[in-house]
Every structure is written in structure tokens, then in C-alpha cells.
Amino acid sequence: MNKIIMHIDFNSYFASVEQQANPHLRGKAIAVAGKAGGDITRSVVTTASREAKARGVKTAMATWQAKKLCPELIIIPGDPQKYAEVTARFLIVCNKYADAVEQFSTDEVFIDVTTAADNYFGASMLALMIRRDLKAACSSVCTVSIGIAPNKLVAKLASESVKPNGLTVVRPHEVADFVKSRPLADFCGLGHSTEKRLAEIGVTSVETLRAVPRAKLINLFQSHGTWLADAAHGLATDILEDDNAAPKSIGHSYTFPHDLHTLPEIKKNLLAMCDRVAWRLRQQKMVALRLAVYVRYGNFGSDGCSKLLNTPISDGLTISQNAWALLSPHLNLTRGIRLISISVSEFRTIKLPTSLFRKDQKMQRVVNALDTVQTKFGTNAWHRASTVHTKFLERTSGWHYDHLAMANKS
């Protein structure tokens, strides 16, 4: 059965969120660049508003260059937490209507609407409902472009073809013609270097790409050649990496801005990371039986080990104590630690064994209470006193070590 895939993409995402947050910025040329407290004159543009784009301001342009093009440009430092909150609301809306959801980036998702929509007319209706709900949930300033097609490649090409606020439907019999009308640079998965190499053999459009024999493409680009030959005809995968499917492991690794040399510093950071891993584990309503910890030294040597535990774990302190017990006998402090990675796996959905000891029961009640606070007020709602200066900020793409807080501290 042919699938129906929808690609939803926010237009000028960070800039729109900033314009929604501050009405004085609406209708003006703004650019999001750098971060709070940083030197934005030395940053590059992350996102330009629609008004700034009209003046030629582009993503990845140096801010001084953007200012030269558009002197009235207002530069706003990026606020990842603000964007993550809007993205969370965006995902709630998408989940409401989809069979499966794959978050592709902070402001883009693929959703499988095959059974939810039944046919392309139904999918178009669904797109309008999603747009209405996003307006209510995220803002009236943020707009999305939506593409509907039989696979991910064409759905993304479709959403990209009309911006801002577009809705483009490409039915299976329209795929070949639609794909032919798109520039190669718009193909997600066809990077600059491939484009350059294709140009060297005279391929500058979909039409010229179709004329190259498949065997020649495979010869030149190996497995990517097969992908190119298929993409030229709009053939690509329709399988989503469903974010709602149960994960096999939960973990986090982080490269520190400077090597860690002291035991308290390592323990503190390890605990902060374990608290986050534990929180994600409890959100899945699971406990873990296996723990793995890995460190990389400043000179790129590494150490790591994993262990199957006797008692399932789900709170940060216990995970961190176990991780420390595993790691500390191997640790070579003279080398300085560049990266710490921690992960838990072998999940069970059972509840933690209710301990006979009053101290353990008390701890479980504290963890439950903290989870309630965190669910209501977000990831940064509480910190252990011992991890106050190891501030990790959550991003949709992983975790972000707060370099600024570290710099202010030292």
C-alpha cells in the first residue's frame, strides 16, 4: 500500500518565535545570531525573518555582512530554551494526527498520515487542521509550509517548493513531473560536494541526472549512486524513524569545553548528566538493568565499561553512584577528561521493588515529587545543590553544556 507522508516545516523559525514573543519585532527585519552574552558582532545569522530575507539577509551570513546589506537589521541573540518550548508544542499537535512522527530538526517533522487521512484529499484536510492547531498552540506569527507526497524525499521537496505558508500536494502519478521541476540543490541528501561532482560530469538538473546510466552513478558514488538514480525519479524511503517507538537505550555524551582534571568536577558533571538520563528514563515509565559509562581523555585515549546490575535503576543519584563505581578504578586523572558518555539499557516496565527500608521509601517519594515539579515547570525546574554550576540546557538535538555559565563562574 502506498503511504501518505507529510512534511511540516516552520518558516523562518527562530526569527518568527522571537517576533511572536516581542510584538515590537513584528514586521521588522530581524536576524537571530549568536547567544545571550556573546559577541553577536562576530556571529553568523542562524535565521533571518521574512522581512530580512527580502533584503538579501541569508542563513550562515556573517552579522557584519548582513548589517551592511540591511542597516536597520535588528540582531537578536538565540534563546534555545524558548525554541525548544515551541517545538514541544509543535510535536504535541503533530502526534495528535499522525500514525508515526519523525522529528527531522528543531522546526521540521515528517508524519505518516496513511491511515489517519486515508487518501490525498483527507491528507489536505488534515494539513489544514494541523495548521489551525499550530496557530493556536504555537503562535499566529509562526507559519508552516506543508508538503504531502508518497515518500519523505518528495514530501520535503513539496514543502520547500512554496514558502511561506505553502501547502503542496504531490499525488503518486504527479511525482515524476514534480521532481523534474525541482533544482538539484533542493534535494535533501544531495550535498554541495555531490552537486559539484555531478556538475563535473555535466549533471546540473533532474533531467540530466535521469540521463546518466544507473551503473555509472553507482560506479562514481557507490551506494549513494543508487540513491541518486532513484531520487531522480522521486523514489525514496517512506519509512519514518518513529520518535514514539520505544527506545532501546537512553544516554547522553558530552564533550566539555575544557578538560576535567579533578574528582569533584568529574563527579559533579557525571551526576548532572545522570539526573537527566534518569528523568528521560522515568518519562518512559521504565527502569534499566544495564549501565554503560565511557570517558575520552584530552589526548584521545579512552576508558569505558558496562555492567548488568542486580537491582533495576531509575534515579539519577543511584545511576551516578553505580557509574562512578564502574569508572573510578580505571580513571587516569593526569590525562584530563574531554568527554563523558553515560547510557542505560535493558529496560523493564516494572515498578522499582518497594524497599523495606524507610530511607529508600523516603527517597522514592522525593523522586516522585521532583518528577511532578519537572513535568509542570520544565527540565530546569530543580537542581541538586551539588550540580548548580554544571548547568545543562536541553535541546531537541541533545544536550547543551552552558559554556557561558562556566565562563562567568571562572
Ligand SMILES: [Mg+2]
Ligand atoms: Mg524551517
